Amino acid sequence: MATGRTHRPATRSRGIPEATVARLPLYLRALTALSERSVPTVSSEELATAAGVNSAKLRKDFSYLGSYGTRGVGYDVEYLVYQISRELGLTQDWPVVIVGIGNLGAALANYGGFASRGFRVAALIDADPAMAGKPVAGMPVQHTDDLEKIIEENGVSIGVIATPAGAAQQVSERLIAAGVTSILNFAPTVLSVPDGVDVRKVDLSIELQILAFHEQRKAGEEAAAAGTGPVAEAAAGAGTGTGTGAAPAAAVEPPAGRAAAAAAARKGGPEGDVPAVMPA
Amino acid sequence: MATGRTHRPATRSRGIPEATVARLPLYLRALTALSERSVPTVSSEELATAAGVNSAKLRKDFSYLGSYGTRGVGYDVEYLVYQISRELGLTQDWPVVIVGIGNLGAALANYGGFASRGFRVAALIDADPAMAGKPVAGMPVQHTDDLEKIIEENGVSIGVIATPAGAAQQVSERLIAAGVTSILNFAPTVLSVPDGVDVRKVDLSIELQILAFHEQRKAGEEAAAAGTGPVAEAAAGAGTGTGTGAAPAAAVEPPAGRAAAAAAARKGGPEGDVPAVMPA
DNA sequence: CAATCTTTGTGCACGCGTTCACAAAGACAT
DNA sequence: ATGTCTTTGTGAACGCGTGCACAAAGATTG
Numbered sequence: 001m002a003t004g005r006t007h008r009p010a011t012r013s014r015g016i017p018e019a020t021v022a023r024l025p026l027y028l029r030a031l032t033a034l035s036e037r038s039v040p041t042v043s044s045e046e047l048a049t050a051a052g053v054n055s056a057k058l059r060k061d062f063s064y065l066g067s068y069g070t071r072g073v074g075y076d077v078e079y080l081v082y083q084i085s086r087e088l089g090l091t092q093d094w095p096v097v098i099v100g101i102g103n104l105g106a107a108l109a110n111y112g113g114f115a116s117r118g119f120r121v122a123a124l125i126d127a128d129p130a131m132a133g134k135p136v137a138g139m140p141v142q143h144t145d146d147l148e149k150i151i152e153e154n155g156v157s158i159g160v161i162a163t164p165a166g167a168a169q170q171v172s173e174r175l176i177a178a179g180v181t182s183i184l185n186f187a188p189t190v191l192s193v194p195d196g197v198d199v200r201k202v203d204l205s206i207e208l209q210i211l212a213f214h215e216q217r218k219a220g221e222e223a224a225a226a227g228t229g230p231v232a233e234a235a236a237g238a239g240t241g242t243g244t245g246a247a248p249a250a251a252v253e254p255p256a257g258r259a260a261a262a263a264a265a266r267k268g269g270p271e272g273d274v275p276a277v278m279p280a
Numbered sequence: 281m282a283t284g285r286t287h288r289p290a291t292r293s294r295g296i297p298e299a300t301v302a303r304l305p306l307y308l309r310a311l312t313a314l315s316e317r318s319v320p321t322v323s324s325e326e327l328a329t330a331a332g333v334n335s336a337k338l339r340k341d342f343s344y345l346g347s348y349g350t351r352g353v354g355y356d357v358e359y360l361v362y363q364i365s366r367e368l369g370l371t372q373d374w375p376v377v378i379v380g381i382g383n384l385g386a387a388l389a390n391y392g393g394f395a396s397r398g399f400r401v402a403a404l405i406d407a408d409p410a411m412a413g414k415p416v417a418g419m420p421v422q423h424t425d426d427l428e429k430i431i432e433e434n435g436v437s438i439g440v441i442a443t444p445a446g447a448a449q450q451v452s453e454r455l456i457a458a459g460v461t462s463i464l465n466f467a468p469t470v471l472s473v474p475d476g477v478d479v480r481k482v483d484l485s486i487e488l489q490i491l492a493f494h495e496q497r498k499a500g501e502e503a504a505a506a507g508t509g510p511v512a513e514a515a516a517g518a519g520t521g522t523g524t525g526a527a528p529a530a531a532v533e534p535p536a537g538r539a540a541a542a543a544a545a546r547k548g549g550p551e552g553d554v555p556a557v558m559p560a
Numbered sequence: 561c562a563a564t565c566t567t568t569g570t571g572c573a574c575g576c577g578t579t580c581a582c583a584a585a586g587a588c589a590t
Numbered sequence: 591a592t593g594t595c596t597t598t599g600t601g602a603a604c605g606c607g608t609g610c611a612c613a614a615a616g617a618t619t620g
Contacts, residue, residue: 019608022490030470044569051470059568060607070567070617071567071614071615071616072567072568074566087493088496089496090489094495096488103391104391107383107386113468118492158488158491182492184484190306190332196498198494202482202484202487204388204393205391205394206306207464208374208376208399208464209304211438211464211478211480212369212370212374215369215461215462216369218476299576324597324599325597337577339597339598339600340577340599343599349598350587351587351598352598355598
């Protein structure tokens with residue numbers, strides 16, 4: 001899950017739990033696929049499988065929206081697509097601006113998944129004067145100076161920040177001052193925003209780090225299950241302060257990246273008394 | 281939150297709660313910033329603010345790792361950076377492959393946040409023969425035919441999928457068969473993978489949809505607070521089945537009605553066959 | 561029309577995650 | 591050395607989310 005909630009104390013928005021809201025787009029995607037195959041109805045079981053969730057959870061989620069199913073039959077695909085779209089607010093047009101047209105910003109500008117969901121890229125904005133006027137995704141990049149004007153003229157309420165981390169806070173402040181009340185933040189920074197503004201963040205590096213954690217754990221378990229070898233011994237020796245935590249870390253040693261991994265493992269050796277130098 | 285967990289029933293990985301693991305990278309980022317400013321120690325309060333979380337939560341998170349703080353003083357920045365890095369497995373080298381070098385894949389390849397966290401892009405892979413050999417981020421794109429060979433030779437255990445939705449499942453199967461056990465999926469599809477394989481997904485469109493939901497809600501509340509106008513009237517009139525849910529949603533609903541709205545929802549192009557550019 | 565079968569909608573219990581609040585621990589001043 | 595002050599680490603309570611299991615509802619069949 002590349003998503004990260006931010007602020008908003010999971011406040012149950014008018015009865016619909018946050019967790020349910022987060023799954024609605026998932027259901028919608030599965031339903032749209034069914035709709036395209038002209039499937040008239042689905043059971044909660046089928047749809048749940050397609051969306052990758054539990055069927056009981058799905059039924060409970062739908063129960064928050066109302067009773068749109070027919071017992072003994074299932075759900076009408078078209079009708080459900082409509083209901084969820086309406087609930088999510090996708091039956092209206094949402095103009096968005098993308099600020100920071102680097103590699104990622106350009107990729108977002110070219111992304112087809114926005115338009116198909118009611119989102120319209122109203123403008124691309126970048127601080128680099130050299131970018132101004134250059135076409136990206138068939139649309140001229142505009143300069144940051146005009147940010148406020150663009151927001152107001154297009155009635156933009158959703159902004160996407162794809163700038164470097166250093167610029168993100170300032171950009172968010174300008175966006176908010178100009179009227180934006182929802183921000184999707186790709187910059188690796190915590191944005192501080194006033195109440196009433198929603199921020200969701202996507203941090204690619206964080207997702208990878210979470211995967212690395214589990215990967216390391218898996219490797220550690222494998223090593224442990226493989227019986228006692230020199231590796232396991234080393235792990236046991238290192239485990240002093242952290243208790244359970246120490247073992248997997250030392251036992252990781254993947255069959256890959258031999259030299260590099262060995263060097264890394266060596267540096268992390270004895271519990272805690274290492275310079276602890278971490279590149280940013 | 282662009283992330284979505286997948287599978288893995290929130291199994292508390294060796295004592296450390298999933299929720300805590302997901303926040304460790306956040307703390308690490310904040311700590312790294314402090315480290316660069318040569319700040320020697322931080323209190324839980326300061327660090328929590330920098331990471332955008334509650335200080336009690338932060339302390340509890342750290343308590344799962346061990347007792348690394350000093351009462352009355354706080355935490356030693358360098359030492360904590362090291363401990364968290366070690367816990368996350370970032371003290372070793374993680375070779376990753378990126379499959380699908382469209383706009384997003386290229387953006388990921390150029391993304392600096394990987395290398396700085398112990399992740400090394402070992403190869404870029406694309407199915408388009410025309411892409412083969414073309415340099416992206418100073419690295420030649422390789423053809424899908426060599427996928428298995430690349431995975432094995434580099435000991436890759438983490439794969440990033442940035443292909444169109446239609447290709448994602450097949451790509452994941454090949455990655456897994458070749459030895460990959462963790463996947464970061466940017467394609468807008470539910471991947472079905474065997475036990476023991478971790479999948480995390482990032483769906484840009486889903487994030488925007490969640491923002492739209494809250495945005496709509498805010499607009500609805502405003503309208504309601506603004507007193508009764510033609511809008512509020514229409515909302516009241518349209519509110520039939522959803523109960524409380526109907527009001528805000530109906531306020532933005534076009535006069536079109538059921539058929540048109542359903543058609544609009546349908547318009548979203550074929551789910552899977554995105555222009556081979558950017559999944560989501 | 562009655563019996564059967566399918567599938568929804570939900571009451572309930574359980575577990576994870578969050579937050580509060582405070583005692584224990586250590587630094588620092590006197 | 592003693593006292594004060596700061597900040598950690600955590601026990602306990604609470605709330606949200608999940609999953610089970612089943613009654614109710616409706617379709618379908620004879």
